[in-house]
Amino acid sequence: DQQVKQNSPSLSVQEGRISILNCDYTNSMFDYFLWYKKYPAEGPTFLISISSIKDKNEDGRFTVFLNKSAKHLSLHIVPSQPGDSAVYFCAATLYGGSQGNLIFGKGTKLSVKP
Amino acid sequence: KAGVTQTPRYLIKTRGQQVTLSCSPISGHRSVSWYQQTPGQGLQFLFEYFSETQRNKGNFPGRFSGRQFSNSRSEMNVSTLELGDSALYLCASKPGTSNYNEQFFGPGTRLTVL
Numbered sequence: 659d660q661q662v663k664q665n666s667p668s669l670s671v672q673e674g675r676i677s678i679l680n681c682d683y684t685n686s687m688f689d690y691f692l693w694y695k696k697y698p699a700e701g702p703t704f705l706i707s708i709s710s711i712k713d714k715n716e717d718g719r720f721t722v723f724l725n726k727s728a729k730h731l732s733l734h735i736v737p738s739q740p741g742d743s744a745v746y747f748c749a750a751t752l753y754g755g756s757q758g759n760l761i762f763g764k765g766t767k768l769s770v771k772p
Numbered sequence: 773k774a775g776v777t778q779t780p781r782y783l784i785k786t787r788g789q790q791v792t793l794s795c796s797p798i799s800g801h802r803s804v805s806w807y808q809q810t811p812g813q814g815l816q817f818l819f820e821y822f823s824e825t826q827r828n829k830g831n832f833p834g835r836f837s838g839r840q841f842s843n844s845r846s847e848m849n850v851s852t853l854e855l856g857d858s859a860l861y862l863c864a865s866k867p868g869t870s871n872y873n874e875q876f877f878g879p880g881t882r883l884t885v886l
Contacts (some may be wrong), residue, residue, distance in 0.1 A: 692874055701776070701862050701877030702815075747815065759805060759828050760864075760875060764814035 661685050662750050664763035671770050677735040679766050681748030684729065688750040692760065693722060693733045696745045705746075706733070738770045774799065776865050776878035784884045790851040793881045795863030797844050803827070803868030804846040805875060806838060809860040818861075821846050822868045850883075858885045 663682045671677045679693075689710040694702035708715040708722045708731070715722050721734045735742055745767045749760040777796045785791050797804050805828075806818040817830040821840035838848045844865075850857055860882050864875035 694877075699879070701864075701879045704874040704876065707874055749815075759817040759820055759830065760807075760815075761817070762807075762815035 659684075660763075661688075662748055662761050662763040664746075664748055664766045666766050667764070668767040668769070671738045671768065673740055673770055673772050674737045677733075677738045677742065677768055677770065679733040679735075679746050679748075679768065681731050681733075681763055682729060683731075683750050685750070685752075686726075686729065687752055688761075690751045691722070691724060691731050692749045692751070693720075694747045694749060694762075695742075696747060696765070702747055735768075738768075740770050740772050743768055743770045776863055776876055778861075778863050778878040778881050780881060781879065782882045782884075784886060785853050786886050787853055787855060789853050790849065791853060791883060793848045793850075793861055793863075793883075795846045795848070795865075795878060797846070797863075797865030798876055801865035801867055801876075802844055803866045804840055804844060805864045805866075806846070806848050807862045807864065808832075809862060809880070810858075815862070818848070853885045855885050858883060 661684050692707040693705040696702045706717050706720045706722050708724050713724050724731045745765045747765045748763040779794045803822045805820040807815050809815045820828040824840045835851045840846045860880045862880045864877045866875045
């Protein structure tokens, strides 16, 4: 039973345009969400996060939107650059002291074409 | 600050053998988590250690075990290796004082079981 789902295995975008990566979750108890980027042969790199008390968080070209009623979050990259080509993972976590692990989606491979 | 380091980077073992993987967290980080990444299952949480104690555990068989030392370095052990244990094993660290801290990942150890 997948609690965090990234339904698009891949996405191709032209350089300079917007990339939108989507993520859905099923557990309404999740209260913190993160996006990671992963290049081949490297570990995931933290990009941006959002608490469930917010609906938007921005950091430079990256913006994460959270829609709690729809249990949906998205990552917007504007403008997209070829160096953004990587696999993007959405992750969620639970508050509660002992529940500190991250639950990941299976990732979306983003290709940004020059 | 130096990042999370993992050794070895690559490992080849045969079925039935055991293996020990090592992780050195970022200086000052007391929480170390281990994840398994496979093409079919994505990134799955194995366990988390904090101050030498296992604080959280994923849904993996008892063949997977770990420990943490007083300097926060962690080891993961897999006994009686199976073909399905072939995966990228990732270690992640965070300060550990709050569940809202993002985790910082190492480059991973690629384990191949023949």
